[in-house]
Amino acid sequence: MRKLFVDLKERAYPLYIGCEIVKNFKNYFKENCSDTTKIVLFVSNTVSKLYKQVIDESIPYDLKIIISDGESAKSLEYANTIYTQLIQNNIDRKSLIVAFGGGVVGDLAGFVAATFLRGVSLVQIPSTLLAQVDSSVGGKVAVNHALGKNLIGAFHQPKFVILDINLLKTLPKRELVSGLGEVIKYGIIWDEAFFEFIDRHFQDIQMLETNTLTSIVEKSCNIKCAVVSQDEFDQSLRPILNFGHTIGHALEASLKYSGLRHGEAILLGMKTVSSISYKLGKLNAENFDRICKLINKNEIHTKNLELDIEDVIARTKVDKKILSGKVRFILPGKIGEVFVTSDVPTEILCEALSELKKENFKQ
Ligand code: NAD
Ligand code: GLY
Secondary structure (H helix, E strand, C coil): CCEEEEECCCCEEEEEEEECHHHHHHEEEEECCCCCCEEEEEEEHHHHHHHHHHHHHHHCCCCEEECCCHHHHCCCCHHHHHHHHHHHHCCCCCCEEEEECCCCHHHHHHHHHHHHHHCCEEEEEEHHHHHHHCCCCCCCCEECCCEEEEEEEECCCHHHHEHHHHHHHHCCHHHHHHHHHHHHHHHHHHHHHHHHHHHHHHHHHHHCCCHHHHHHHHHHHHHHHHHHHHHCCCCCCCCHHHHHHHHHHHHHHHHCCCCHHHHHHHHHHHHHHHHHHCCCCCCCCHHHHHHHHHHHHCCCCCCCCCCCHHHHHHHCCCCCCCCCCCCCCCEEEEECEHHHHHCCHHHHHHHHHHHHHHHHHHC
């Protein structure tokens, strides 16, 4: 078992990484949250069935809340029904919410933990690759608004995170690809050698090879820890973690949150902003080509989807990174380095999206 730290002074916490380590939950719990009164387990419908035995044997709880699968659970209405259950079950301020599932469960459980009784403790046990490398680490929790994704949220760091690589063995292929979107993101924004590692081990990742999965989860979390430790509240460096997300979120919203998995949208968003950067002369042809080749290795389910470019552009204007009315894009300068700019002419954005439509979407 490996242990990383998110170094946030009084809010610092460990990430435990290894195989079949959910069974150590009680030890980690004793180490990090011994003064808890009650445990409330939030678990996705699918995960509760797949991992019934793991839960029964390893995660003691006083109340279990089953979260329906899909992005629609990340809403204020859904959260409100959960507040009611927590109140009816006398959940107090020293209770602990444990989120066991993908990013939807983690974000929703985290949002409830941040807001119920002005905040109760949270533990994350992410069970998708995307949640292990991104959403469970760093404390961003949120629900969606009809007008945009993750617009209602908070920063609420967990007490600890269990990254059990074995949980990934039951992931459907499409969810693996979705998680890889965020993994590739780390290579492009931070570390060219990691980008190459992912490219070289692409087949091993598809085969769910344990050592390779462990390496990519650990490396991704290392990068995320480094960024979040420097800028917990998204004021300076952290926005680079949103590379590909302005367009990715706009694609998801335009397709009504049902056409694309989150990481698929991020893969397409990263391809589009890389194309913008290339067109602006900020990314060279060789780097642009390598980025596109790695992204295109992933099967993204778009061939039957229609893309409304004007709608996507309109939706980029409802982004959390907007400052003084200007959309801020994160663009790659080269593999391993990105920069932030508001200076993207609409014609270039339009051109890049038209190319994306031609290559990936229904004609
Ligand atoms: P998800 O939570 O919808 O999970 C995908 C599907 O996989 C679900 O049906 C789930 O039940 C199933 N599943 C989960 N674990 C499984 C397992 N081990 N085996 C088999 N099936 C399993 O999707 P996701 O991709 O994990 O998360 C997407 C969400 O994360 C989005 O809402 C996105 O906005 C959010 N997100 C948040 C952050 C953040 O910093 N908070 C970062 C990135 C993404
Ligand atoms: N997923 C983006 C962030 O955590 O900042």
